[in-house]
Amino acid sequence: MNIAEMVQHDPNLAAPAARSAPVFSGATMPKTLLGFVWEVSARHQFYLSLLSVLVFVLSTAPLEVQRRIVNDAFKGGDYVAIIWxxxxxxxxxxxxxxxxxxxxxxxxxxxxxxxxxxxMTVHRLIHGLPEELSSAEALGVETSMMLSESEPIGGFVGVYVSEPMMQGGILISVFSYMIYLQPLMALVAFVVFCPQIVFVPLIQRAINRRVARRIKTLREVSMSMIADPAGVGVLGRAQEDRIGQVFGFNMGIYKLKFSMNFFMNILHHSGTALVLGIGGWFVVRGQTEIGTVVAFVSGLTKINDPWGDLVNWFRDLTVTETKYRLIANAIQMLADAKLGAGREPADIVE
Known part of the structure; x- marks a missing residue:
């Protein structure tokens, strides 16, 4: 049973999700990922943004509470106050x-x-094609878009606005608090994170190129599976070459991704070591309190986690934009084929 039939036969599925999901034609399909996010979830992005603001407002307060607990404990403060x-x-x-x-x-x-x-958009366009245009190529592209390409694009819509707002808010609020406590140590923490601004975009662009080539190759794999299910002869050998290419693209993506994570972790631990060294020196000289150093170390963790999440969001954004551009172009070509614009379904893979 296809998606449209499932929605028709199951009222629980149709309400409220199906009613909330717009189905686009070739003419109305947004050309960019931002346009798609706006069309399908503008109101929900506003509510998610409000929740993000509440989260990052609450994220900094525990650092100050932690600092006061440690300082009160070392100074022999009131135990009741510490419990509170x-x-x-x-x-x-x-x-x-x-x-x-x-x-x-x-x-x-x-x-x-x-x-x-x-x-739903892909399904209705494909199954609205004239019979002479419903070729193995078109069905192969439908299989790829329906099963593997739609999931990551749609999944990213939920975090498109709220994730950078929440993580960016946490970064700004925690850094501001660290500057308030000890400007020099905050400057050291900031300098340690600066190199990531350079190497993260460079590595990400290399990942994006491999992602785009991988998607196109997987579409060709889907088309070949339908055109030649037995996988024999020349087509079978070509299919094996494509499978090998996908393996190569995946390994290239993994190497770049994990290398980027490695460099980010090294910088984080370098920052922690510097903060402990400088903070310890300040404590010995009586220029700061032990609770401030503890708060700084916790603050670095609070910075590292949202910074890593922002990098992941940026990586997912660029990859998803690449994926969405491919699927939007394919939908447009399907719509043109349906209207008799002269494009063959085989062109969709491009």
Whole structure:
């Protein structure tokens, strides 16, 4: 049973997700990923943004509470006050966690509605083609777009706005707090992260090139599976070559991705070592408190995690834009073929 029949036969599926998922024609299909996000989820992106603001506002407060607990403990402070601070810390962490839970479930729903929108669009265009144009090539492209290409594009829609807003907000708020505590140590932490601004985009562009070539090759694999199910003769040997190419593209992507993660981890640990060294020197000289150093180390972790998430978001954004451009072009060509514009379905793979 195809997606359209499932929606017709199952009212639970049709409401509310299917009603919330727009189905595009070739003329109305957004040309860019940003346009698609706006069309399928503009209102939901606003609500997700509000949740993101609440999350990053709550993310910095535990650092100050932690600093006060450590300082009170070392100075022989009031134990009752320490207990209250610990309970406040726990409450802030619980509140932040619950907000993230709600936001993640909401994101997932928005993403799944977007996947449904893409799959319904492809399905209706393919099955609206005249019989003479419903070739193995067109069916192969449909298989690839329906099963493997729609999922990551739709899934990214849920985090398109809220993820950079939340992680960027955490970075700004934590850095501001660190500057307030100790400007010199904050400057050291900032300098350590600067090299990533250079090498991350360079590596990402190399990953994007391999992703685009991998998608086109997988479409050719899908078409060949339909045109020559037995996989014999020249077509079979060509299919084996394509499978080998996909393996090569995947390994190239993994090597670049994990190398980037390695360099980012090295820089993070270098920053931690510098903060501990400088902070320890300040404590010995009586220029800062031990709680400040503890807060800085925790702050570096709070910076490293959202920075890594922002890098992942940027990587996913560029990859998803590449994927969306390919699927939008394919949908446009399907629509042109349906209208008799003179394009053969085989052109869709381009």
């Amino acid at each position: 601070l610990a309970l406040i810390y726990l409450g802030l962490a619980l509140g932040e966690g619950l907000l993230k839970l709600v936001m993640n479930i909401y994101r997932a729903w928005v993403g799944e509605v977007s996947v449904l929108s893409l799959r």
